[in-house]
Structures are given as C-alpha cells and as structure tokens.
C-alpha cells in the first residue's frame with residue numbers, strides 16, 4: 184500500500200529527541216483484529232497514509248496479538264523509513280505466569296513477537312503499557328536500553344505512569360547511563376485532564392512528550408451518543424469488545440453537556456471530532472493525538488484538526504460548558520497493584 188494523496192499534516196518532535204511524529208497518529212485498539220473486518224482496517228490505514236499520518240500505534244495485547252498482525256499486513260509495502268511504528272508491552276499476551284509485566288524475560292519475548300507480527304526489524308517507540316509493581320525499575324530500564332543497543336527499538340517510553348514513576352525512571356536512567364524515556368502515553372481529552380497538574384509540568388522540564396490516547400473519548404466527544412437514547416448501531420458502545428470500555432462515559436450528564444459543545448464547533452466550522460482532537464493539540468507538551476477509527480471517513484474527518492488553533496475564549500467556553508464533569512485528579516493515573 185502506498186500513500187496516494189498527502190494532505191496537510193503537521194509534525195512535532197517527540198520529547199527532547201530527534202524523532203518527529205505526525206501530530207495526529209492512528210491507533211488500532213479494539214478495532215483491528217476485533218471490531219472491524221480486515222478490509223475495513225486496511226481502508227482506515229490507507230486513509231491515514233493518504234492524509235499524511237506517519238505514526239501508527241498498537242500493542243502486543245490488542246485483540247490478543249491480532250491487531251499487530253493486521254497492522255503489519257496493512258503497512259506492508261510502505262517505505263519503512265516513512266513510518267513511525269509504536270507498540271507496547273505489559274498486559275498479558277498468554278496464559279503463562281511470565282507472559283505479562285515488565286520483566287527482562289517478558290519484554291524480550293514480547294518484542295520478538297511484536298517484530299514478527301508487525302513484519303519489521305525494529306519499532307520506533309517501545310512503551311511500557313503500565314507500571315509493573317513486581318519488577319525492579321532498573322531491570323525494565325536496562326532491558327529497554329539493551330533493546331535500543333540491539334537496534335530492535337529506537338526510543339523508549341511509558342504509558343499511564345504517574346509523575347513519581349516517570350521521575351524515578353529518569354533519575355535511574357541518568358545514574359545508570361540508560362536511554363531516557365522520551366514519551367508517556369496517557370488518556371487525555373476535554374473530559375479527562377488528569378495529566379495537567381503533575382505529569383505535564385514534570386514532562387516539560389524533562390523533555391518528555393505526551394502521545395495521548397482517546398482524544399475523542401472513544402467517540403463520545405463526537406456528540407453521536409445522545410442522552411436518554413440507545414447508542415447508535417455500529418458504534419463502540421454496541422460492540423462486544425468495546426462496550427465495557429466506553430460504559431463509564433455514557434451517563435446522561437456527560438452526554439448532555441457534550442451536546443452543548445455542538446454550537447461551539449459549528450461556529451468554528453469544525454466537526455465535533457475535529458474540535459476534540461484540536462483541543463488536545465493546543466497543549467504544547469502533546470506530541471501527537473492518537474485517534475482510532477472504524478471507517479475511513481472518520482480518519483478523513485479527524486485529521487482536519489491538524490494545525491487548528493483554538494483561542495482562549497473558545498477554550499473558556501468549552502470549560503464553562505463542561506464544568507464539573509471534567510476529571511482532573513492526578514491520583515486517577517494508576518497501574519494495577521499486581522500484574523493482571
């Protein structure tokens with residue numbers, strides 16, 4: 184598959200590193216290998232390439248490892264140097280007691296599986312998908328560093344680590360001479376701003392970027408879920424693999440407030456999804472917003488958020504509409520106490 188029609192897309196550096204990523208990236212959680220058929224998955228990837236997206240995010244665990252296989256097939260034939268491929272390790276990929284976590288054994292076995300499924304010699308960014316309370320951080324960081332030396336991984340990052348964990352990892356890396364973390368992958372949207380008080384200030388100081396997930400709140404910020412109504416057919420809320428993930432957001436107070444964002448988006452000539460993606464990109468610590476899609480039209484819609492500037496009175500109007508439903512508590516960034 185080759186990009187046929189590159190449109191307007193802006194790019195940002197990942198942390199203090201030399202790596203450049205597209206400010207909108209494409210992720211395949213819940214969709215590839217699960218909610219959508221392979222043809223639709225390939226069409227979404229093609230739409231992303233056509234729109235100038237170069238950064239693709241997946242994980243070993245998505246769809247029980249099938250998501251990486253689908254992405255590998257969908258990107259086959261695309262010039263490897265024109266892509267940034269991101270994957271992750273931590274959640275279980277098998278039933279064995281070592282098929283999870285951030286031990287040297289699991290990380291080493293998992294990266295080999297990911298490279299095989301993605302049909303690539305290296306991934307651009309390898310991310311610890313949660314914090315592992317059962318592995319010394321030195322073991323994880325040393326293993327990541329070894330993978331960098333081996334050329335299997337070019338940069339390392341984390342996902343949903345809290346500020347204390349990120350800060351300790353940077354200190355260990357500096358003391359031991361390991362490669363430093365360049366990114367964190369947290370949930371971030373107009374509705375979920377828990378990174379703003381601690382993680383973002385630390386990351387700005389330390390040269391770490393956020394690559395944020397669920398910027399459209401899994402579809403909720405498109406406004407397509409109406410209060411008091413059943414979810415639209417074919418949406419994540421009606422999908423067996425996705426419905427329990429989105430359930431928390433589907434309460435009438437949230438859905439009613441989201442409806443009130445519609446005039447703000449309309450005044451700006453933006454779709455609701457574009458407003459949601461543009462909102463996270465106003466934060467300069469965000470290197471990229473990872474959007475998911477079940478249909479190519481969604482990709483074509485969402486990418487138009489690239490380069491959009493929202494002025495302070497628009498941001499204030501959004502805050503006034505959402506009010507108390509915005510979650511800001513930094514203590515909501517948690518990893519499992521014990522490995523799952």
Ligand SMILES: NC(=O)c1ccc[n+]([C@@H]2O[C@H](COP(=O)([O-])OP(=O)(O)OC[C@H]3O[C@@H](n4cnc5c(N)ncnc54)[C@H](OP(=O)(O)O)[C@@H]3O)[C@@H](O)[C@H]2O)c1
Pocket residue numbers: 209210211212213214240241312342343368369395396397398399400401402403405407417418419420456473474475476477478480481482484485
């Ligand atoms: N690190 C982590 O722990 C973690 C966790 C979650 C996600 N992620 C990453 O972040 C990526 C994005 O997460 P996400 O899928 O939750 O993000 P999202 O972009 O907030 O939601 C994507 C979903 O919203 C719906 N949608 C998107 N654009 C739309 C549009 N224009 N109009 C109508 N509906 C639209 C689609 O679902 P329907 O069509 O089914 O409604 C789509 O699959 C994942 O693929 C993954 O790479 C990481």
